[in-house]
Amino acid sequence: MFCKVCKDATAADVTVGHKNSFVSGNAQLKVESIKLHEDSRNHKSVRAILLAKKNPCETLVAKFLFTLNSDTRDKLTKLFKTCHSLAKHNQPFSDYQWQCQLDEV
Secondary structure, eight states: OOOHHHHHHHHHOTTTSTTOHHHHOOOOOOHHHHHHHHTSHHHHHHHHHHHHHHOGGGSHHHHHHHHHHHHHHHHHHHHHHHHHHHHHTTOOGGGHHHHHHHHHO
């Protein structure tokens, strides 16, 4: 008996399923051994790897990077608007730090 999830992951990355008997073939047809395999840490990590490969935008790291980029973009937007405001109203550039402190509050 083979585990399709573990076998597919091993085909993609040899180091993933090297200690898994359901990759090379398991002779036990007991329901208990199948449930133990399904609840094993190795099977769960393989499933997570395959899901991450299918939907890379749904991973926690990708969501964190999108959030980080959004925050950085918002900060830069405020800074450029401050520069534009100072130039438009003929204010000295020395007011830039003061204006940025107001934006943070």
